[in-house]
Amino acid sequence: AMHLWNNLKDKIGRNTKWLLLTEPGWSIPMPWVFYYQPLYMRELGVSGLELGLLLSFSQGASIAMPFLGAMLVEKLGKKRAFLLLDTLTNVGYLIPLLAGGLEYFLVTYFFSAFFSAVGPIWETLLVEGTEPEARIIGYTFVSLTNLAGSMLTPVAGFLLQSMGIVHGYRLVVMIALITFLAKTAVLVFTLEEPGSSFESGLERPSFKGAVRLILASRRLSYFLMFTTVSSILIYTVPSYLPLYLGDERGARLSVEKTSLVPTLASLTSMTILILVSFKPFSSRTGFKYLLATVFAGITAYLLYLASSMLNPSIAFLAALVSGIKSIEYSVSRTYLMNIIDETDPRARSHVMSLLYFFGNIVAIPAPSLIGLAYNYDPRSIWLITLLLSLLELLVLLRLK
Numbered sequence: 205a206m207h208l209w210n211n212l213k214d215k216i217g218r219n220t221k222w223l224l225l226t227e228p229g230w231s232i233p234m235p236w237v238f239y240y241q242p243l244y245m246r247e248l249g250v251s252g253l254e255l256g257l258l259l260s261f262s263q264g265a266s267i268a269m270p271f272l273g274a275m276l277v278e279k280l281g282k283k284r285a286f287l288l289l290d291t292l293t294n295v296g297y298l299i300p301l302l303a304g305g306l307e308y309f310l311v312t313y314f315f316s317a318f319f320s321a322v323g324p325i326w327e328t329l330l331v332e333g334t335e336p337e338a339r340i341i342g343y344t345f346v347s348l349t350n351l352a353g354s355m356l357t358p359v360a361g362f363l364l365q366s367m368g369i370v371h372g373y374r375l376v377v378m379i380a381l382i383t384f385l386a387k388t389a390v391l392v393f394t395l396e397e398p399g400s401s402f403e404s405g406l407e408r409p410s411f412k413g414a415v416r417l418i419l420a421s422r423r424l425s426y427f428l429m430f431t432t433v434s435s436i437l438i439y440t441v442p443s444y445l446p447l448y449l450g451d452e453r454g455a456r457l458s459v460e461k462t463s464l465v466p467t468l469a470s471l472t473s474m475t476i477l478i479l480v481s482f483k484p485f486s487s488r489t490g491f492k493y494l495l496a497t498v499f500a501g502i503t504a505y506l507l508y509l510a511s512s513m514l515n516p517s518i519a520f521l522a523a524l525v526s527g528i529k530s531i532e533y534s535v536s537r538t539y540l541m542n543i544i545d546e547t548d549p550r551a552r553s554h555v556m557s558l559l560y561f562f563g564n565i566v567a568i569p570a571p572s573l574i575g576l577a578y579n580y581d582p583r584s585i586w587l588i589t590l591l592l593s594l595l596e597l598l599v600l601l602r603l604k
Contacts, residue, residue: 216342219283219329222394224345229387230294231346232353233380236360237298239466242447243364243459244373248304252447256575258313259443265317267565270557273321283397286325291388293318298381302374324556331541332398343534344477351470351477351530361463369459414554424543426603428559430494431536433596435563436570437501437529441589443571444578448508454582455511455519465523472527477534490539491604493531498600500528502593509586 216224242255250258276285296315300308330342364372418424448454449462480493507522544555577584 217332219395219398220342222391223326223330224342226387226390227346227349228352229383231350232356233376233383235350235353235466236357236376237301237380239354239357239446240360240364240369240373240376241301242443243369243450244301244304245309246447247369250306250309252444252578253572253575254306255443256572256578258309259440259571259575260569261310262313262316263571265314266320267561269317269320270324270560273325274554274557276321277325281397282325282329283395286322286329287388287392287395289318289322289325293322294384295381298377298384301377304370320560323560327537327556329395329398343537344480347477347531347534348474351474354466354470355474357466358460358463361460365460414558418555418558421543423603424555426599427536427540427543428562430596430599430603431540431559432563433592433599434532434536437589437592437596440570440574441585444574444582444585447578448582448585449519451582453512455508455516457516457519465519468520468523469527469530472524473530476528476531480531480535490535490542491600493535494539494600497529497532497535498593498597500525501596502590504529505586505589505593509583512583
């Protein structure tokens with residue numbers, strides 16, 4: 205981490221530095237919240253299908269959120285729009301979890317839709333003013349912080365094991381709320397409103413122009429297709445992993461043992477991310493990295509499937525392999541930013557908003573369908589992931 209920071213600090217601006225320095229306030233405890241949330245909800249009577257419906261509801265509410273974020277940026281500026289939306293999203297997400305119950309979970313998933321409004325603004329602040337060769341390091345730094353939180357998931361597992369799932373999880377949520385508010389308080393005084401140079405002269409949002417740009421660029425079109433499919437594998441399927449690991453029809457692991465899965469995956473991810481960041485990033489190397497993540501995902505999904513049929517311990521091997529899949533976010537985002545630079549860097553924030561928009565549309569039915577499949581047979585979710593991985597591979601080959 206120190207090596208990455210030494211490489212990074214002279215190549216990025218003030219806002220990026222403070223976003224990275226305060227990132228642990230979100231990325232350390234929130235993986236605990238996300239990972240054990242399905243178990244907590246099941247303990248309070250929410251079924252796998254209901255979880256899928258809630259996820260689909262969140263995706264549906266997310267459709268217009270990138271445009272809401274762009275409107276607020278135009279009226280308030282990036283700093284104030286980001287701080288307002290980020291606070292509204294995370295506080296609105298966490299507080300209803302403390303109460304529990306299906307009606308409160310509905311509120312939680314409504315506010316989770318606002319992550320799609322926050323995301324494009326946050327990514328634009330993170331990248332703007334950063335030299336192209338340093339972007340992979342910036343995304344790596346963020347991913348490493350998130351992985352550090354995942355590696356510490358056994359801390360949350362211990363709390364749930366010793367205090368019970370309900371009381372232990374509520375303590376985890378309280379920790380996340382306190383650290384987030386502390387992070388936000390620092391950013392209120394340290395973030396600065398970016399100058400017009402950050403947008404290379406493009407002052408007002410132009411989504412129509414961004415759509416024309418995507419349609420005119422074959423590489424950009426295919427890559428947006430790739431990231432849309434990838435988002436289902438990275439964000440939707442893991443919601444069911446904790447359930448599968450502890451399910452009698454799944455891997456049959458205890459709550460404490462399931463906490464080892466994100467830790468093992470994080471160990472692999474951290475090692476590979478550090479190695480990747482040491483090398484110059486180019487389109488050729490980026491393509492090779494993405495191809496490796498697709499094949500690693502296919503292998504991991506097969507191993508998770510085997511853990512229910514052969515030996516539950518195979519899930520730990522699957523976790524190690526899935527760590528390779530986890531680097532896809534850092535690599536794909538850097539790859540995408542470089543493609544945008546090659547076409548029209550002025551449209552960066554608008555293309556990112558459209559990326560979130562298209563991803564939300566496609567992902568609306570995915571959680572409900574996966575939830576329905578899980579209720580029928582938990583192992584069937586891995587067959588779905590294998591089909592999606594093959595589609596991801598086909599799109600990636602077309603991209604080449």
